[in-house]
Structure formats: structure tokens, C-alpha cells
Amino acid sequence: MKIKKLLPLVLLAVAAVLMLSSCDAMLDAIFPTNQIIVDVSVDALTHQDYAISPVSVYVSGPSSASASKHFDGYDNYNYAHYTFSFTGLKDGFYTINAYYDSHFTGTTWPSSTYGISMPDRSPYNPDSSGRSATVAITIN
Amino acid sequence: MKKLLVPLVVVTLLALAVPAAFAEWELGIGLTPGQVAGNTDPNADPLLNFHVGYSWSILYASWDSYAMPDYWVYQNTTYVDPSSGYLVSGVLAPGFLNLFDVGLKIAPRPFIAFAEIGTNYLYVRGGLSYGRVGVNFRLGAGLKFGFWGINLSGTQVFASFTDLSAAFHQVGHGDWSYLTGGMVPTLNFTIYF
Numbered sequence: 001m002k003i004k005k006l007l008p009l010v011l012l013a014v015a016a017v018l019m020l021s022s023c024d025a026m027l028d029a030i031f032p033t034n035q036i037i038v039d040v041s042v043d044a045l046t047h048q049d050y051a052i053s054p055v056s057v058y059v060s061g062p063s064s065a066s067a068s069k070h071f072d073g074y075d076n077y078n079y080a081h082y083t084f085s086f087t088g089l090k091d092g093f094y095t096i097n098a099y100y101d102s103h104f105t106g107t108t109w110p111s112s113t114y115g116i117s118m119p120d121r122s123p124y125n126p127d128s129s130g131r132s133a134t135v136a137i138t139i140n
Numbered sequence: 141m142k143k144l145l146v147p148l149v150v151v152t153l154l155a156l157a158v159p160a161a162f163a164e165w166e167l168g169i170g171l172t173p174g175q176v177a178g179n180t181d182p183n184a185d186p187l188l189n190f191h192v193g194y195s196w197s198i199l200y201a202s203w204d205s206y207a208m209p210d211y212w213v214y215q216n217t218t219y220v221d222p223s224s225g226y227l228v229s230g231v232l233a234p235g236f237l238n239l240f241d242v243g244l245k246i247a248p249r250p251f252i253a254f255a256e257i258g259t260n261y262l263y264v265r266g267g268l269s270y271g272r273v274g275v276n277f278r279l280g281a282g283l284k285f286g287f288w289g290i291n292l293s294g295t296q297v298f299a300s301f302t303d304l305s306a307a308f309h310q311v312g313h314g315d316w317s318y319l320t321g322g323m324v325p326t327l328n329f330t331i332y333f
Contacts, residue, residue: 023236027265030188030207031234 034089034118037134040098040111041079042071046140049104050080055139056101057084061094061118079138093117098137111137166193168330170293172206191328200245200254206237213264235264239276239295252291253281257304260297275304277319282328289330294323 040055047053056068071080082098098111114137119130127133168191187209193202210232217230243256256278263269274297282291296319298304307318 023263024265024267027207027234027236031209 032129032131033087034091034130035085035087035132036089036094036096036116036118037132038084038086038096038098039134039136040082040084040100041075041136041138042082042100043138043140044074044078044080047080047100047102047109049102050100053103054101055082056099057082057086057137058097058099059086059089059094060096062090062092063088063094065089089118091118096135096137098139100139109139111139163194163196165333166195166330167191167333168193168328170204170326170328172324172326189326191330193330195245195247198244198246199242200256201242202239202256204239204241206239208235208237208262210234213262216262217264231264231266233265235262237262239278241276241278243278247284250283250285251281252284252289254293255279274299275301277304277307279320279323280328284332287332289332291328291330293326293328294320295326296320296323 036059038057038059040057042050042055044050050071052070054068054070056066058064058066065086067084067086069082069084072083073081075081094116096114096116100109100111102109114135116133116135118133120127120133121130125133170189170191172187172189174185174187187206189204189206191202191204193200195201213235214230214232219228219230220226221228238261239258240260241256241258243254243258245252245254247253256276258276258278260274260276261269277296277298278293280291280293283289296307298307310316310318
């Protein structure tokens with residue numbers, strides 16, 4: 001009998017603790033945000049200073065973000081890769097531009113402008129929720 | 141205050157006169173039209189709220205936590221600094237608007253009806269918190285079927301107790317619009333223990 005009377009109180013206490021301890025996680029679940037991963041590939045044969053030259057990426061839309069970094073790796077097709085991750089993005093359409101800043105020549109090489117609508121629910125997106133998408137940009 | 145003393149004593153005595161077997165806990169979830177938070181999209185998602193309540197005889201206490209979107213939090217945390225006159229921008233992040241209310245609830249089966257007043261507390265994602273956004277006044281009515289029920293409630297937030305008192309004063313003159321005009325409607329689904 002005592003257990004039956006205590007059970008609702010225990011459930012209420014558990015619910016209260018969950019709410020108080022995971023407020024941010026619950027808010028993230030209720031108001032989800034988007035993530036765009038930008039993989040910039042730079043032609044290493046054309047831009048032989050890729051190892052010391054940074055790439056900058058600008059994301060414009062309902063949320064704006066930008067970042068700059070040096071290369072992460074080199075693939076079998078002679079392209080140097082610069083990978084960026086932009087999180088906490090609101091729903092909406094985004095335009096993405098990348099720039100390669102050549103250390104040797106001092107020249108900035110722009111990419112084409114890419115557009116993506118978030119959440120990205122295209123059939124090619126492996127994330128079925130559409131909250132995470134990858135954009136591949138090439139600078140030749 | 142003296143005018144409230146007699147009714148408060150009467151209510152307390154009535155509550156004490158009824159056996160404590162009428163005590164019960166309740167858990168629930170509510171839905172509020174998304175336009176209430178300022179979203180002009182007619183297809184805006186409804187706002188979700190979590191409900192915990194306890195009633196003892198006709199006395200009633202509740203805690204409701206409304207998940208509010210970032211633009212609502214921003215609007216309600218942006219203010220003009222009275223000393224400088226400058227606009228102080230708020231926080232653009234979602235949050236939980238917590239309403240802590242006390243009042244009366246009657247449940248002549250299968251109907252329920254309640255009225256509460258209370259205060260509120262805003263928690264913003266990231267750990268920020270704000271004190272009172274105002275004073276709450278809530279009215280609700282619905283149906284109860286054994287261990288579950290459904291009800292419709294209206295919540296009005298006043299800037300201060302003075303504003304709430306002024307609204308009650310207008311009710312005394314037959315004008316309910318100050319008290320109920322602009323009330324936020326919520327459809328609640330509740331389980332009773």
C-alpha cells in the first residue's frame with residue numbers, strides 16, 4: 001500500500017529532476033537548430049602554397065557565421081581539404097562563399113556561391129532529419 | 141488587504157473542513173497557439189508546456205513551464221535602462237517561462253474549474269535566468285474522467301500586482317476585459333494521481 005501511494009510522488013520527483021537538470025537539452029529538442037559542414041577542396045597543383053595558405057568561409061542567411069583555417073588533409077586527387085562546421089543555425093536559406101588566400105601571391109581566390117535551404121530534406125542528405133548537411137566547395 | 145482577510149479565512153476554513161482524501165497530484169502537457177509568442181506565421185508550431193499541480197480540498201497550486209522561442213525571449217528581456225535611456229538588448233535564445241500559481245479548484249464531477257494567481261521565472265538556454273516577468277492570473281475549466289482530464293485555461297500576465305489589482309477593480313465595475321482581454325489560451329491534457 002505504501003509503495004502505491006509513494007509511486008506517483010516518485011514519478012513526479014523524477015520528472016521534476018529531469019526538467020531541472022536537462023533544461024538546455026529539452027530546449028534543444030523542442031527548438032532544434034541546424035548544422036552545415038563545409039568541405040572546401042583546393043586544387044593543390046594550382047595552389048602549391050596550400051600548406052601555408054588559409055581558406056575562409058562565410059555563411060549568410062537567417063544566421064550568419066564565418067571561419068578561417070589552414071588545411072586538414074590531402075586526398076588522392078591532389079586536392080587539399082579544409083573542413084568547417086557551422087552550428088546553431090536557424091531554419092532558412094543560406095548562401096556560402098569560400099576564399100583561398102594565397103600566401104605566395106597575396107591573391108584571394110573566390111569560390112562560386114553555393115546555396116542550401118535548412119533543414120535540408122533532399123533525398124541525397126544522409127541525415128533524414130535534415131538538421132545536418134554537408135556542402136562541398138571546390139577552388140581550382 | 142483587510143478586505144481580502146475575511147474571504148481568505150472563509151476559504152481556508154472551508155478547505156480544512158473537507159477531508160484530506162481529496163488531495164491529488166496531477167501531471168500534464170499543454171499546447172498554446174504559436175502566434176501568441178509573436179510568430180506571425182499562421183502555421184506556426186504550437187508552444188508546448190509542462191504542468192505539475194497539487195490540489196488539497198479546494199486549494200490548488202501549480203507549476204507550469206512554457207517552452208518559449210528565442211524571439212519571444214528576446215522581446216521580453218530587451219528593455220530601456222531607466223537611468224541612461226538606452227535600449228539594452230535581450231538574449232536571443234529559447235527558454236522556459238515558469239509560472240508558479242496558487243488558487244482554488246473545484247471539481248463537481250465531471251467538471252473542473254480553477255482560478256489562480258502567481259509569479260513567474262524565466263530560464264534562458266545557456267543557464268541565464270531572469271526574475272519576475274510579471275504577475276500571473278489564470279482561469280481554467282474542463283472535464284475530468286477518473287484518472288485523466290482535459291481543460292482549457294487562460295493566462296494573463298500583468299506587469300505588477302498593482303496592475304492586477306486595478307484589473308480586479310474594473311471587474312468590480314462589471315468590466316472583465318481588463319482581466320481577461322489578451323489572455324493566452326492553453327489546451328491542457330492532465331493525468332491525476
